[in-house]
Amino acid sequence: MKRTFLFSFLAGIALTVAVAALFPLPRHERFVSQIESLTNGGRGEEFQIRWPQDRLGLDSDSTRTQMGETAGLVVMPGDVSGPAAVELFRLRDVQGNVIGLASRLTAPMPGRRGGMQSVSNWTLAIPSRGSLLLTQENGADMGPVNRGGSWVAAADAPGFWATGSRYRISAGPAPGGRGRVIDGSGEFAGLSGDYSEVWELEELGTDQRSEGLIRLSTLTTRAR
């Protein structure tokens, strides 16, 4: 009897271990990284976002919040300093593969020369690789615009594209008016460097709805 119990007990353990070892946990599909090796030992990688098709719709789950949600934009009105806004996009590599998610959090922050400065923080999350964290001062106010009581993204505001069809948004704090790569997680852990954010307009409708491409070009080295 004891032997029967012992053998079946061990069989139970073996069965559980087999199930735990063979259970198909979710795995992320990984695309080949489009990284360019630089002569200074660093690396360059460009990420792209096509708008409006890569913009993710953000309808509120909550009726308690006092935030404004419109297509692809969540706005927290804030106090005298101005509103904060989150936009969310699918992130692509230079070959156009969707490799992750990108969030852009824009808010007014104390500037280097006093006063308030429009600042954007990017989180580039690639599930199979990790996250890369970027921050920049914006060359123009990139915060949301209140049009007729509802919020619209800066790129869809009237007059935004009046002076050109290609804008570099980054204006510091890194030298050359580039944004700063703060750090990362996973494969990107310990990286630092700089980047530039460039918007390229491809089409502008009569209702101010625009189509185009955002290029995030990063130059990084391993800091530690």
Place this chain on the structure above:
Amino acid sequence: MRLIIAVVGLVCGCLASSAFLLAGGPGLLQARIGLAVDEPSELLVDQVISRGIAEHPAALLGLAASQGGGFSDPGLRHARIGIVRLDSAEAGASALAIKISAPATDNSLLNGRLYMQSTWNMAWPGHGSVFLTGRDNHLPLLANLSWNLVNGDGFKLSERPHPLSEKARLLGAGGRLLAAEGIYREYVSPPGAGKLELGLGNN
């Protein structure tokens, strides 16, 4: 009689090894590093929007479908975003924050690893912003769910805050928080409300 004993032995073996794995498996035998948070600021999480997989152990096992559109691409199928407002009695002002999570690439039930790799970005308009990153350990939540199921309370979490974050730290900051360094700990409390303890200091 022998058959009954064999079945009882098999069930006991399954239960004993499941309990071992849910308690952390081989990781139980390694030293644990505690997260010390001295007098942290308590931020209440007001969930505004969530998309992708649920913040639930079942989602990490691939047993829950994604919510919302835009997550059908192979590279995003198991990702999650949450946009929240963080309220604090101490800070006075609210922060707007976004959390992006995905199952860790080294998850293994056999080794007692069931993590979500998470990145937070939060901003207090006119003041400053912080980037945080950490690993959310869902194994204790799965153990709690399993225990409640065995007890006949259903497959749901106990009504108390459950600590979530491990190896959670501040990676960078901006504005008036530029020189800040610190750590954080996130708690989930059913039914969906949570809180975040953020301990900041200057370096």
